[in-house]
Amino acid sequence: MAFFIEVLISGLMAGVLYSLVALGFVLIFKASGVFNFAQGAMVLFAALTFVRLIDILSETFAPILLSLAITIVVMIVLAIVIERLVLRPLVNQPGISLFMATLGIAYFLDGFGQSIWGSDVYALDIGIPKDSMFILESVFEGGILVSSEDLVATLIAGVLVATLAIFFQRTRVGRALRAVADDHQAAQSVGIPLNYIWVVVWSVAGLVALVAGAVWGSKLGVQFSLSLIALKALPVLILGGFESVVGAIVGGLIIGVGEKLSEIYLGPIIGGGIENWFAYVLALFFLLFRPQGLFGEKHIDRV
Amino acid sequence: MTGTEAGRIMLSVKNIEVIYDHVILVLKGVSLDVEEGRIVALLGANGAGKSTTLKAISNLLSAERGDVTKGSIIFDDQRIDQLNPSLVVKRGIVQVMEGRHCFAHLTIEENLLTGAFTRGGARAEIANDLEKVYSYFPRLKQRRSSLAGYTSGGEQQMTAVGRALMARPRMILLDEPSMGLAPQIVAEIFDIVQNLNKKEKVSFLLAEQNTNVALRHADCGYILENGRVVMDGPSADLADNEDVKEFYLGISTAGRKSYRDAKHYRRRKRWLA
Numbered sequence: 001m002a003f004f005i006e007v008l009i010s011g012l013m014a015g016v017l018y019s020l021v022a023l024g025f026v027l028i029f030k031a032s033g034v035f036n037f038a039q040g041a042m043v044l045f046a047a048l049t050f051v052r053l054i055d056i057l058s059e060t061f062a063p064i065l066l067s068l069a070i071t072i073v074v075m076i077v078l079a080i081v082i083e084r085l086v087l088r089p090l091v092n093q094p095g096i097s098l099f100m101a102t103l104g105i106a107y108f109l110d111g112f113g114q115s116i117w118g119s120d121v122y123a124l125d126i127g128i129p130k131d132s133m134f135i136l137e138s139v140f141e142g143g144i145l146v147s148s149e150d151l152v153a154t155l156i157a158g159v160l161v162a163t164l165a166i167f168f169q170r171t172r173v174g175r176a177l178r179a180v181a182d183d184h185q186a187a188q189s190v191g192i193p194l195n196y197i198w199v200v201v202w203s204v205a206g207l208v209a210l211v212a213g214a215v216w217g218s219k220l221g222v223q224f225s226l227s228l229i230a231l232k233a234l235p236v237l238i239l240g241g242f243e244s245v246v247g248a249i250v251g252g253l254i255i256g257v258g259e260k261l262s263e264i265y266l267g268p269i270i271g272g273g274i275e276n277w278f279a280y281v282l283a284l285f286f287l288l289f290r291p292q293g294l295f296g297e298k299h300i301d302r303v
Numbered sequence: 304m305t306g307t308e309a310g311r312i313m314l315s316v317k318n319i320e321v322i323y324d325h326v327i328l329v330l331k332g333v334s335l336d337v338e339e340g341r342i343v344a345l346l347g348a349n350g351a352g353k354s355t356t357l358k359a360i361s362n363l364l365s366a367e368r369g370d371v372t373k374g375s376i377i378f379d380d381q382r383i384d385q386l387n388p389s390l391v392v393k394r395g396i397v398q399v400m401e402g403r404h405c406f407a408h409l410t411i412e413e414n415l416l417t418g419a420f421t422r423g424g425a426r427a428e429i430a431n432d433l434e435k436v437y438s439y440f441p442r443l444k445q446r447r448s449s450l451a452g453y454t455s456g457g458e459q460q461m462t463a464v465g466r467a468l469m470a471r472p473r474m475i476l477l478d479e480p481s482m483g484l485a486p487q488i489v490a491e492i493f494d495i496v497q498n499l500n501k502k503e504k505v506s507f508l509l510a511e512q513n514t515n516v517a518l519r520h521a522d523c524g525y526i527l528e529n530g531r532v533v534m535d536g537p538s539a540d541l542a543d544n545e546d547v548k549e550f551y552l553g554i555s556t557a558g559r560k561s562y563r564d565a566k567h568y569r570r571r572k573r574w575l576a
């Protein structure tokens with residue numbers, strides 16, 4: 001039992017990171033109907049910028065905080081540039097042109113990021129403790145082994161999601177964002193400027209990418225493979241539904257847990273490596289039997 | 304009806320031409336004026352170009368690949384035809400679109416609050432205005448926390464008007480408020496419009512296919528046909544006009560039923576244009 005829970009928890013923690021990346025997709029998709037292929041590249045770019053700035057600023061009084069602040073600014077500037085140079089000229093064009101444009105952004109970011117920051121594997125140490133510990137010793141004999149790194153990562157992700165939820169539900173700009181997601185022409189009619197909303201959404205997606213990249217990077221090192229995380233986000237989206245924030249979070253957790261459990265319990269029976277393809281097979285089943293996903297938004301149609 | 308304080312021309316649409324998708328010519332030179340403090344009706348059958356005219360003013364056309372290619376639109380003596388929709392709202396014109404277009408997944412109250420977006424963070428004032436909107440539409444207060452998508456057509460229309468009011472407009476472009484609503488709800492909404500016009504000094508440009516109701520509440524009207532204004536005048540004159548009676552109010556006058564008369568009427572309308 002204790003072992004099962006250990007596996008479950010480590011799956012949940014991997015899942016949290018999938019959730020974060022998927023969340024970036026969902027936000028952009030809801031607000032602008034664009035499937036942002038560049039989300040993975042944004043994760044890599046943000047993490048690379050962050051880790052290299054820490055190196056450059058290592059002599060200052062607070063290299064991590066300073067780098068974090070600068071990286072956030074960089075991601076916001078990136079959002080502004082993308083809005084001006086890519087979204088604005090292509091608005092009202094067919095969705096496929098915007099999708100192709102995000103493909104372009106993805107390749108640009110991968111190339112640009114690595115050419116200014118280098119393409120080695122960089123260790124990222126942001127002070128997350130690496131040791132493991134036992135919890136719930138009173139409930140289970142011997143307790144449950146969890147890595148404090150995973151715990152901290154989950155905590156960070158949880159705080160980020162909670163902050164975003166408050167931002168969307170309680171603030172003027174958050175409300176405007178949801179309005180644009182519902183009906184962009186009506187939003188324009190009451191004076192909500194779409195350009196501004198896009199900048200906000202891409203900035204938030206950039207911030208989410210930074211958090212995902214930093215957490216993942218501190219675990220595995222910052223390297224090109226980070227941008228491939230996005231490939232895991234796709235099944236998460238199919239599971240959770242492209243338009244659902246809750247779906248992105250729950251879908252990420254399900255995939256994280258499913259991967260780990262199937263590896264441990266099915267692996268010995270049908271062979272190892274399940275972790276690598278589990279998500280895609282699950283997504284395939286969903287595509288066949290429930291294409292709108294678990295939380296695919298109910299479209300309220302009423303006249 | 305109101306009249307005494309009216310007089311100054313607030314909005315002036317001058318000979319505009321609108322083209323969709325670079326080829327579909329929809330408005331072929333429309334001109335109209337709205338005096339301050341008035342309710343002006345824009346009448347015409349389905350497809351005449353009423354919505355297009357309103358969207359040209361609020362600059363919502365670009366989202367539909369439409370373009371004002373000729374003419375000008377002047378509000379408070381300044382051209383507004385190049386402003387983006389958000390700036391048009393800031394100048395004081397808000398459109399309530401045909402079909403209400405409430406934000407389905409936001410509550411009624413959130414819908415109303417989105418209307419105050421351009422006013423920034425003036426919380427106390429906005430809270431005040433929210434109460435004012437509820438005083439005009441008490442029903443909305445009861446339903447403030449329901450998702451707009453699950454409310455009735457009448458409540459959605461009220462939400463859409465209330466949302467526009469939250470921007471503190473001086474003019475509302477109201478597109479087919481009566482569409483799909485029961486007669487007593489239509490009457491309720493038009494009464495509120497008239498009230499808002501008197502008490503809040505909001506001018507209205509009102510697009511309607513329901514000529515009867517519109518002429519009863521408006522000060523004057525324009526009749527659009529095929530992208531052109533074919534007639535205009537005070538509401539009472541329009542309601543008395545034999546052609547309007549027959550073709551827009553559905554009151555047939557004896558001896559004017561034959562097809563030849565209709566053709567004659569159409570030819571005559573060309574002359575008026």
Ligand SMILES: Nc1ncnc2c1ncn2[C@@H]1O[C@H](COP(=O)(O)OP(=O)(O)O)[C@@H](O)[C@H]1O
Nearest residue numbers: 323327329348349350351352353354355356367
């Ligand atoms: N987005 C669009 N693209 C092409 N044609 C349009 C578009 N919107 C409206 N039209 C055409 O313009 C004409 C006027 O439409 P509209 O302004 O909606 O009329 P009304 O509001 O008076 O019913 C119609 O013939 C309609 O088919």
Ligand SMILES: [Mg+2]
Nearest residue numbers: 353354401479
């Ligand atoms: Mg219309």
